[in-house]
Amino acid sequence: MQDVSRRAFLSVAGGAAAVLGLAACGGGGDAGSGGSGGADTATGPWEYTDDRGKKLSLPQRPQRVVTYVSGAAALWDFGVRPLGLYGPSKDEDGTPNLQAGNIDLAAVTSVGGEDYNGLTLERLAALKPDLLIASLNGPTAESRWVIKDDIAQIEQICPVYSIQESAKPLPEIISAYETLAERLGGNVEDPAIAQARDTFRAAGDDLKGALAEKPGLRVEFAYADTDGFYVASPKFYSTLIWYGQLGMDIARKDDPNTDFLEQLSWETVAKYPADLICTDIRTFSLPQKQIIAQFPTFANLPAVKAGQLGGYNGEPRFSYQTAVAEVQNLTASVRRSRTGVAA
Numbered sequence: 001m002q003d004v005s006r007r008a009f010l011s012v013a014g015g016a017a018a019v020l021g022l023a024a025c026g027g028g029g030d031a032g033s034g035g036s037g038g039a040d041t042a043t044g045p046w047e048y049t050d051d052r053g054k055k056l057s058l059p060q061r062p063q064r065v066v067t068y069v070s071g072a073a074a075l076w077d078f079g080v081r082p083l084g085l086y087g088p089s090k091d092e093d094g095t096p097n098l099q100a101g102n103i104d105l106a107a108v109t110s111v112g113g114e115d116y117n118g119l120t121l122e123r124l125a126a127l128k129p130d131l132l133i134a135s136l137n138g139p140t141a142e143s144r145w146v147i148k149d150d151i152a153q154i155e156q157i158c159p160v161y162s163i164q165e166s167a168k169p170l171p172e173i174i175s176a177y178e179t180l181a182e183r184l185g186g187n188v189e190d191p192a193i194a195q196a197r198d199t200f201r202a203a204g205d206d207l208k209g210a211l212a213e214k215p216g217l218r219v220e221f222a223y224a225d226t227d228g229f230y231v232a233s234p235k236f237y238s239t240l241i242w243y244g245q246l247g248m249d250i251a252r253k254d255d256p257n258t259d260f261l262e263q264l265s266w267e268t269v270a271k272y273p274a275d276l277i278c279t280d281i282r283t284f285s286l287p288q289k290q291i292i293a294q295f296p297t298f299a300n301l302p303a304v305k306a307g308q309l310g311g312y313n314g315e316p317r318f319s320y321q322t323a324v325a326e327v328q329n330l331t332a333s334v335r336r337s338r339t340g341v342a343a
Contacts, residue, residue, distance in 0.1 A: 048183060051136055051164040051176075058130065058159065061185060066111060066124060067133035068147075070318060071163060071177065073101030075133075077196070077319035078181030078188055084127050086113035086147070087135075091283050098282060099315055101322040113147070121153050129158040133180075136162040166260070167235070169242035170316060170323060171204070177318050193320070200320035203327040204246065210334045211247040217339045219243075220251035220274035220303075221312050223261060224286040229269045229298070230261035232314070239316045239326070248334075266295045273342035276333060277303045278310040285314065301342075308337040 046058040067075065069087035076082070085108050089100045096105060109127060112120035124132070132154055134147055147154060154160055163180065165173055182188045211217070221232040221240060234240040234250040237260065244250055251272035252262065264271055279288055288309055292299045303309065310333030317323050 046183075048161065048180075050162045052162045054162070056131075056159050056161055061183075062130035064128060064130045065133060065184065066127060066129045066131075066158075068113075068135040069097065069099045069103075070135055070165065070315060071133045072108065073099060073103050073322060074174070074177040074318035075181050075184070075186070076103045077101065077321045078178055078193060079186040079190055080181045080184050082108055082133075083129065084109040084111050084124070086111045086119040086124075088114050088116065090114065098313055099317070101317060101319065118150055119147060119154075121150065121157070124154065125157050132158050132160050134160055134162045136164045137166045165316070165318065166238055167241070168238055169245055170238040170318075171200075171242060173238050173316075174200075174318050174320060174323065196320035196324070200324045200327070203324050203331065204242075207243070207327055207331045207334070208246040210331045214334055214337065214339055216249065217276060217334065217337060218249050218251065218272075218274045218342060219276045219278065219334075220272055221278045221280075223280040223282075223314050224291050224298075225284075226286070226294075227263075228266060229264045231264060231272060232312075233257075233260050233262070236260040237316065239312065239323075243330070266297050269295070269297050270301055274301075274303050275306075275339055275341040276308045276310060276337045277301065278312040278330070278333065280314040281311040282314055303337075303341055306338065306341045308333075308341060 044060060046061045047055065049055045064083045065075075065080075066084035066086065067082050069085050069089045072082045072085040072089075085103070087099065088097045089103070089105055089110055091097050096103070109123070111123040111127065112118065132147075147160075151160065161180075163173075163176060178188050187193075221234075221237070223230040223232070231252055232240060233255065234244050234253050235255075240250055244253065251274055255262070279285065279291065286294075288311075292304060298304060310330060311326075312330070313326055317326075
């Protein structure tokens with residue numbers, strides 16, 4: 001079995017970038033969902049409670065921020081420019097990773113973690129950050145992907161703010177990043193951001209309507225590699241939690257095991273009957289054509305034979321701009337699929 005921990009789990013909206021540090025548009029405001037704190041001005045004290053319940057108290061609003069790539073992309077679309085990032089920002093061919101979203105990668109410094117196996121502490125220290133924002137995918141300190149083994153050393157360099165990216169519906173996580181961006185000085189009421197917010201909400205309403213038109217449609221989300229087929233949990237992934245709230249019947253919905261992926265052998269790939277199968281679109285997941293050609297057990301599934309296939313990103317994106325396309329594509333897949341295809 002290959003590494004399926006983080007790897008398998010896994011247009012700029014507004015504002016002008018500052019030359020150094022973290023840039024943002026406009027001023028902050030009161031904290032909303034996703035945290036609490038005090039003054040947001042660049043010169044006043046900055047207090048904020050993260051998703052692990054840890055209260056951060058800083059003498060002023062952080063200006064030099066480093067964050068995991070998914071958080072960097074979210075903040076970027078809310079008008080905030082991180083100084084640095086960690087995690088997989090580029091694919092093996094040098095093109096931007098899906099997680100990088102709209103980030104101008106030439107404008108930020110990577111401090112490592114491209115292979116999910118820790119960042120480079122020397123690079124981090126050289127940036128002299130005021131704050132590191134960590135992606136949190138569970139309730140414990142060890143749930144912070146990439147940096148879980150380096151927390152003690154990182155906290156000697158700068159404070160760490162943890163934000164939950166799983167076990168909550170997608171809109172709640174986007175809203176938490178929106179609030180955090182505002183607390184970091186971003187103008188989240190920029191017209192481009194407001195329009196993206198409206199477009200995203202309309203896409204959610206459209207997906208809900210499409211699902212209502214197809215009662216009983218069973219949908220499966222999975223990552224694939226040569227070792228097996230990994231079915232995603234609708235209790236872990238933020239996108240799947242939200243889709244379930246919108247009325248989607250998702251494979252593993254009654255599974256008491258909340259592991260984010262259940263590995264199936266290619267011989268048992270038919271365990272969960274599905275009318276629509278959505279496979280991971282990330283570059284290290286096998287593409288659908290290869291799966292069909294290489295594994296007859298998959299090719300013979302009713303949904304595959306009916307051509308009822310779609311895609312999904314195994315690492316959800318947390319801005320209105322980057323998340324909306326997947327919602328729209330899924331809606332199109334739902335509308336072109338028939339119910340009752342699988343036995």
